[in-house]
Amino acid sequence: MENIFKIKKASIVGLLLILCSLEEVHSRGPIYTPPEVERLTDHFSRIQTNQGYTVSFGAPNVRLTNNGSGADLSLDKTSGSGLVSKNKYYYGFFNAAIKLPAGFTSGVVVAYYLSNADVFPHNHDEIDIELLGHEKRRDWVLQTNIYGNGSVRTGREEKFYLWFDPTQSFHDYSILWNNHHIVLPCRFLVDNIPIRQVIHSAAIAAVYPSKAMSVHATIWDGSEWATHGGKYPVDYKFAPFTISMKGIEMEGCVMNNNKSISKDSVCSRNSLSSLDPVDGEQFAKLSSQQMAGLGWARGKHMFYSYCQDKSRYKVLPPECSNAV
Structure with missing residues (x-):
């Protein structure tokens, strides 16, 4: 016994x-x-939301908070809402701390992304972090995507489950975009943990984002596709759906409309010997801690990658042979 x-x-x-x-x-x-990683968000200054953004659509559903340092964006039956950066950037580091709405959020899409679709409607670039709402008793899904020069027919999506409840507190969603050197990456981070990097290699060069882009934060109705391919549309009896934003970081090479000025002469950072705001080894390659974080996120939380979708692509896109 x-x-x-x-x-x-x-x-x-x-x-x-x-x-x-x-x-x-x-x-x-x-x-x-999650594993401990270096905090890239500590390398850059935070700015007021109203200092860096202006309303792009749905003005009645946008409310500045904390004297303009933050903002609430809402989706209701009348409209979604969005912010767009006052500047356009060639490359840099971009971050927003976001708290998502709780409850039944099927069909709701929260997007933090870079795009120049307003300037190049048929040939635009885009780097996306999209948070997709869920049906009852399901979790928010994070989707990343990237394309350049209008390459929207080839989706490069990867999807992740989050390792936290994004409705309970603010979490950092970041994009590090290097463009001027061919071997440097575009990187997606959540709470400073890298979840994906896209190396600017010869295999992807033709569709790698290369033109100046605006930074967007939006909430909108994605009923047609967002939750299980459109199976669960937005149910407006649970509206309004509201996200809160703060912790804004936008530091990059700002586009100047004066064509006689090179982009390297208008970068916003003055503290580095180089004018590139994402210069240095910590931006060019992942540290051992960050590599461990990337492996952890992809091994435990990624559940879809286009590079593994052979039913979708009979011939996988060329960059998939060395995708990370």
């Missing part, structure tokens, strides 16, 4: 140790404590 008790006690202790290694149990399964 004593031996049986010892076995049961050991089993309980083992189970408790396993549970202690988890932050919580989510509807998709366990959410693990």
